[in-house]
């Protein structure tokens with residue numbers, strides 16, 4: 462059962478109630494194919510009304526800036542914006558999840574060095590712009606080894622690295638800079654495969670949780686208070702890698718923190734039995 466509770470505050474910040482929701486995901490877990498199809502349709506249909514809410518909230522924020530709306534509304538508008546941003550994230554994740562499961566894998570040459578450099582540039586600009594929603598975090602430190610060109614679906618593989626780098630940036634201790642090492646290894650016993658590691662020095666994942674963080678909607682209970690998320694990012698990564706005949710697992714980083722280990726064939730291999738939803742064409 463997934464429980465979600467948000468306090469409802471008045472303009473002075475006093476608690477006047479709470480909004481809660483709970484849903485039992487057991488049955489859904491058993492019908493993953495249905496869920497992926499449903500996720501895609503629901504997310505698509507939720508996007509339009511959410512854009513309307515986001516648009517009017519922006520108008521209200523402009524009125525506040527111009528003094529056309531009372532300044533006492535500022536905290537309310539800020540809270541609506543946070544809620545809207547969370548819903549946008551959930552919708553994006555649901556769509557990515559449906560895509561990772563059902564979209565056709567389109568194998569092309571992908572320069573992983575370029576993909577990673579792009580994501581780092583994008584994510585660090587976002588941080589400088591104050592996108593984290595907390596106190597400005599110290600700038601992250603990246604060390605990126607030479608990365609190979611592989612054959613894979615470019616947008617799916619980008620999604621994997623974006624989710625993993627996003628997590629490595631997010632699950633840090635407040636006030637500490639994220640330190641992220643990304644490297645490629647070429648195992649002697651499997652020359653057709655590359656092993657990629659994304660290691661961080663963040664809060665880590667308890668060993669007994671490491672195999673489960675790839676399940677859809679699974680979040681480490683100890684993390685849910687301080688860090689927002691949907692629990693879909695790693696499920697997307699696992700699905701994308703499965704479809705490329707690759708693997709992903711989580712281990713402790715010997716230096717403290719988490720190390721995500723990916724294996725993927727260099728010369729693009731598709732899973733022999735690509736998972737397809739009964740609802741997909």
Ligand code: ADP
Nearest residue numbers: 628632665674680681684690691692693694695
């Ligand atoms: P979320 O949207 O919650 O970040 P993910 O599927 O990406 O969802 O990750 C699942 C859970 O695994 C997270 O809620 C978090 O508890 C844990 N996790 C993932 N990556 C890391 C990391 N680099 N360090 C610590 N915990 C992590």
